[in-house]
Amino acid sequence: MSILDNKILQISVKNVKEKLRHWQFLFFSLGLPIMFTLMFYFILGTEEDPSGRTGFDYGFSGMVIYAVGIGTMNAAIMFAGEKGSGMLTRLDTMPTGRKNIFLGTLISETFFLMLQIIIMFIIGYGFLGLYFVNPLVLFIAFLVTILFGISSVGMGIMIASVSKNVEIANAFSLMVYMILIFISGSLMPFESVIVYFTPPYWAKQLYLQLTVMGDGFNDNLYSSSLIGAGAKAIPITLLGGLLIIVAYTVIFVILGILLFQKKTKF
Amino acid sequence: MSINALPIAIEIKDLKKHFKEIKAVDGISLKIKKGELFSILGPNGAGKTTLVRMLTTVLTPTVGDANINGYSILTGKKDIVKKIGVCPQEITIYDVLRAEENVEFVAAMHGIPRREAKEKAIKLLEEFGIAGRKDWSKNFSGGMKRRLNLAMSLIFEPEILFLDEPTAGLDPQARRLVWDFIRDLKSRDITIILMTHDMVEADSLSDRVAIIDNGKIIAMGTPTELKEKYGSDNVLEVSFIEKNDLEVVKSNIKNLPFVANSSEIHRKDRDTLLISFQGGLKNLVKLLQQGLIENIDEVENMKFRQNSLEDVFLNLTGRRLRD
Numbered sequence: 001m002s003i004l005d006n007k008i009l010q011i012s013v014k015n016v017k018e019k020l021r022h023w024q025f026l027f028f029s030l031g032l033p034i035m036f037t038l039m040f041y042f043i044l045g046t047e048e049d050p051s052g053r054t055g056f057d058y059g060f061s062g063m064v065i066y067a068v069g070i071g072t073m074n075a076a077i078m079f080a081g082e083k084g085s086g087m088l089t090r091l092d093t094m095p096t097g098r099k100n101i102f103l104g105t106l107i108s109e110t111f112f113l114m115l116q117i118i119i120m121f122i123i124g125y126g127f128l129g130l131y132f133v134n135p136l137v138l139f140i141a142f143l144v145t146i147l148f149g150i151s152s153v154g155m156g157i158m159i160a161s162v163s164k165n166v167e168i169a170n171a172f173s174l175m176v177y178m179i180l181i182f183i184s185g186s187l188m189p190f191e192s193v194i195v196y197f198t199p200p201y202w203a204k205q206l207y208l209q210l211t212v213m214g215d216g217f218n219d220n221l222y223s224s225s226l227i228g229a230g231a232k233a234i235p236i237t238l239l240g241g242l243l244i245i246v247a248y249t250v251i252f253v254i255l256g257i258l259l260f261q262k263k264t265k266f
Numbered sequence: 267m268s269i270n271a272l273p274i275a276i277e278i279k280d281l282k283k284h285f286k287e288i289k290a291v292d293g294i295s296l297k298i299k300k301g302e303l304f305s306i307l308g309p310n311g312a313g314k315t316t317l318v319r320m321l322t323t324v325l326t327p328t329v330g331d332a333n334i335n336g337y338s339i340l341t342g343k344k345d346i347v348k349k350i351g352v353c354p355q356e357i358t359i360y361d362v363l364r365a366e367e368n369v370e371f372v373a374a375m376h377g378i379p380r381r382e383a384k385e386k387a388i389k390l391l392e393e394f395g396i397a398g399r400k401d402w403s404k405n406f407s408g409g410m411k412r413r414l415n416l417a418m419s420l421i422f423e424p425e426i427l428f429l430d431e432p433t434a435g436l437d438p439q440a441r442r443l444v445w446d447f448i449r450d451l452k453s454r455d456i457t458i459i460l461m462t463h464d465m466v467e468a469d470s471l472s473d474r475v476a477i478i479d480n481g482k483i484i485a486m487g488t489p490t491e492l493k494e495k496y497g498s499d500n501v502l503e504v505s506f507i508e509k510n511d512l513e514v515v516k517s518n519i520k521n522l523p524f525v526a527n528s529s530e531i532h533r534k535d536r537d538t539l540l541i542s543f544q545g546g547l548k549n550l551v552k553l554l555q556q557g558l559i560e561n562i563d564e565v566e567n568m569k570f571r572q573n574s575l576e577d578v579f580l581n582l583t584g585r586r587l588r589d
Binding site: 007010014017018021022085086087089090091092093094095096 | 371
């Protein structure tokens with residue numbers, strides 16, 4: 001039996017096929033972030049500061065986090081769909097195993113996250129010529145973003161668990177996602193301690209300081225309004241921020257799976 | 267080989283499932299032989315789907331146990347799911363996958379290598395008349411979707427097949443096609459458990475039938491046994507313009523020795539009396555002469571037919587299956 005016959009891989013392949021064949025999904029996952037990137041580029045990408053960087057060099061990290069955060073909605077819709085359509089119950093009558101379903105979905109979601117980030121990198125760094133310190137930190141930022149994306153998937157699974165159908169999951173996840181993106185200061189600076197309780201803040205700040213500010217893991221993170229005059233260092237290093245993202249990811253994924261199991265096993 | 271001599275495929279022992287105050291399944295015990303086509307007949311909400319969900323290990327029983335091919339539903343889930351095929355009542359297919367992709371996906375979940383799955387899928391879909399479709403399943407007609415739903419449960423050649431209302435919503439032609447396919451499966455020695463509220467389906471396909479109502483088995487046997495035990499040879503179905511006329515006829519026929527029983531069905535637009543009676547045309551004539559002749563002007567419609575499982579259910583519960 002070849003590796004391609006593996007159940008986890010087959011579930012992932014099925015998920016990717018489904019995603020690629022839904023135009024709404026493609027629009028929200030790929031089209032909208034690209035649109036926003038171009039739009040923000042034309043608004044913020046012209047005026048340079050004394051160091052030669054534009055507002056968009058700083059703002060792009062938020063755009064990437066915004067795009068990847070859509071994983072919350074995607075996962076919520078996918079799991080609520082499987083639950084509501086009866087497909088999950090049908091899979092339970094086969095030798096599939098919930099473990100394989102979760103792993104297969106995490107793989108397909110991660111694949112899509114990578115695709116999203118790569119497309120945004122090509123547009124941002126390739127076509128629009130955005131600034132980054134060096135390819136190594138860009139790669140680290142890429143991994144941080146994927147980690148944040150997986151935490152978003154975990155949150156999506158949690159939302160799917162408590163949603164009765166796809167429509168509710170869609171609306172609920174959109175609300176949670178938009179609130180999180182705005183109160184985290186990812187798209188626009190938000191001067192409040194609330195930001196520290198949101199995963200997007202840590203991911204965006206880490207990405208920004210690594211790729212644009214040239215900070216290392218021992219340097220301190222800044223408050224959300226990094227671009228503004230009120231920016232101040234907080235007593236947590238970039239490494240600490242990374243650990244917080246790892247913790248968020250582990251907790252969200254585990255909680256999501258446990259909650260989903262509790263709500264769908266009778 | 268007679269059915270009685272066959273080994274047991276499913277043994278259900280005092281199975282109960284309660285959802286708070288609701289007793290969805292309330293103490294069902296039965297044995298189903300290998301290769302048997304066993305129908306569970308009952309109205310909507312009788313507990314059929316809950317029973318299947320427990321037997322297919324999706325639901326945990328409140329009380330009791332069942333053995334599927336020797337494995338307990340409480341402890342042997344992993345072994346059971348390798349042997350059973352389930353065709354659920356609702357159409358559960360992936361809308362944006364093609365028919366072949368849907369079937370191949372199920373095959374993959376059963377560990378069938380891709381190349382083999384592909385060959386099997388094409389063959390199976392040809393049998394169901396949906397091979398070669400290159401568009402997504404969401405574009406299929408209702409009948410095609412239902413056939414695909416069924417094909418997905420057969421790709422790995424299960425030993426036991428659970429069919430929950432497999433012909434619901436199908437046109438007569440597609441229904442016949444599915445029935446023929448079920449008969450063919452039976453000839454391949456697959457044990458089939460058919461959940462239905464279609465008495466014609468149960469009557470024409472089943473070796474044995476269990477009628478359930480309010481989560482309990484109220485009768486069990488071959489269709490012929492049930493019709494003999496709980497009904498009569500024939501039924502005269504008479505609809506009246508006025509309800510009063512129905513009462514008059516009921517009292518007229520009460521003492522006729524060949525009349526087994528009479529039941530009323532009240533619908534919005536008319537009242538109908540079902541008269542079950544023994545014997546053939548001779549008794550029908552007597553029935554018409556003695557019971558109906560004086561009210562014949564008030565009769566809106568009259569139908570003479572053979573006794574069916576619907577009548578068995580009516581006689582047992584006082585309700586029709588579709589009420």
